[in-house]
Amino acid sequence: MQQWKTLSKKTILSHNRFLTVEQHQIQLPDGKVISDWPWIISPDFVNVMAMSDDGLFHVFRQVKYAIDGTSLAPVGGHIEPGEDPFTAAQRELREEMGFDAREWIPLGTFRNNGNYGAGTAHLYFARGVKHVAEPIVDDLEEMEMRTLTLPQLENAVRNGEFKAIAWATCAALTLLHLKGPQK
Amino acid sequence: MQQWKTLSKKTILSHNRFLTVEQHQIQLPDGKVISDWPWIISPDFVNVMAMSDDGLFHVFRQVKYAIDGTSLAPVGGHIEPGEDPFTAAQRELREEMGFDAREWIPLGTFRNNGNYGAGTAHLYFARGVKHVAEPIVDDLEEMEMRTLTLPQLENAVRNGEFKAIAWATCAALTLLHLKGPQK
Numbered sequence: 124m125q126q127w128k129t130l131s132k133k134t135i136l137s138h139n140r141f142l143t144v145e146q147h148q149i150q151l152p153d154g155k156v157i158s159d160w161p162w163i164i165s166p167d168f169v170n171v172m173a174m175s176d177d178g179l180f181h182v183f184r185q186v187k188y189a190i191d192g193t194s195l196a197p198v199g200g201h202i203e204p205g206e207d208p209f210t211a212a213q214r215e216l217r218e219e220m221g222f223d224a225r226e227w228i229p230l231g232t233f234r235n236n237g238n239y240g241a242g243t244a245h246l247y248f249a250r251g252v253k254h255v256a257e258p259i260v261d262d263l264e265e266m267e268m269r270t271l272t273l274p275q276l277e278n279a280v281r282n283g284e285f286k287a288i289a290w291a292t293c294a295a296l297t298l299l300h301l302k303g304p305q306k
Numbered sequence: 307m308q309q310w311k312t313l314s315k316k317t318i319l320s321h322n323r324f325l326t327v328e329q330h331q332i333q334l335p336d337g338k339v340i341s342d343w344p345w346i347i348s349p350d351f352v353n354v355m356a357m358s359d360d361g362l363f364h365v366f367r368q369v370k371y372a373i374d375g376t377s378l379a380p381v382g383g384h385i386e387p388g389e390d391p392f393t394a395a396q397r398e399l400r401e402e403m404g405f406d407a408r409e410w411i412p413l414g415t416f417r418n419n420g421n422y423g424a425g426t427a428h429l430y431f432a433r434g435v436k437h438v439a440e441p442i443v444d445d446l447e448e449m450e451m452r453t454l455t456l457p458q459l460e461n462a463v464r465n466g467e468f469k470a471i472a473w474a475t476c477a478a479l480t481l482l483h484l485k486g487p488q489k
Binding site (some may be wrong): 236 | 307308309310318319321322324325327332334335338340342343344345346348356358362365367368369370371372373374376379390394414415416417418419421423424425427446449450454458461463464466468469470471472473475478479481482483485487
């Protein structure tokens with residue numbers, strides 16, 4: 124199977140640092156050319172599921188513009204220009220919750236949109252988190268910290284209480300990690 | 307916690323049926339106004355993890371423009387205008403794999419981008435799938451059907467072989483469903 128070839132790119136919307144849209148001219152392996160393929164450029168981001176040694180998971184309940192009602196959410200934020208994903212994950216965990224972690228488990232890197240790009244999500248599970256600083260409250264969203272036990276986290280994932288897909292993925296992959304390989 | 311208020315919307319990019327971008331003027335609960343919030347409109351889609359009664363999972367290995375190399379992927383596709391998500395899931399399972407399913411388990415509906423919208427993903431687990439028709443090959447992407455055992459699916463999820471986030475979520479939530487509630 125062959126990758127599609129990018130013949131040309133042009134910027135068709137340069138909105139702000141959160142969104143640029145390009146139009147790509149693409150050639151398929153059979154020679155067919157598509158001239159109006161949209162390509163979304165938005166910041167890569169991290170999400171971090173935090174667990175302390177007492178077995179509790181630390182998440183937010185928060186509002187978010189694109190989400191109805193409130194949602195549970197793990198720590199998360201954009202990766203700054205030039206920053207590597209793991210540094211961003213450590214920074215966000217400290218800024219948003221005031222935590223450092225003893226152990227970091229990378230849960231994977233995923234494309235947000237398989238067709239049109241839209242950045243990548245870098246997901247982590249942080250174990251043995253400990254309070255080391257005061258959180259820095261600079262997000263636009265109202266949020267409250269919540270702690271969940273393992274069964275509560277599992278129910279929340281099953282019931283769709285993590286309403287953005289990257290949040291649900293981060294929580295689900297954490298649970299799969301904890302359950303260990305299938306017997 | 308209060309939802310943010312949309313004061314006004316205007317279309318700033320009307321590209322094709324796969325992408326429209328609006329600019330929203332938004333008011334936060336503290337009165338602060340943000341004038342350049344981007345809002346991405348792209349089609350809602352479904353993904354379906356298919357399992358037959360012999361315990362095998364049916365997926366694709368395929369190329370996708372926004373993904374490096376090939377990826378495993380569940381059945382999936384856009385929801386047509388006016389179509390409900392479950393109908394789209396049944397249609398895509400039949401079109402892409404020629405399967406009907408005995409049992410449908412909804413795995414949840416998720417916002418693709420918590421800030422900027424970008425449509426919703428409707429995820430399903432289809433059990434007892436059976437061949438009822440020939441697949442209709444009309445996707446642009448080259449793809450091959452693959453079958454995975456449960457341990458193979460679990461390893462694939464852990465190893466990030468489902469490279470688009472909705473695909474990974476569909477597979478991970480299927481595995482959590484099968485593992486049952488935490489003891």
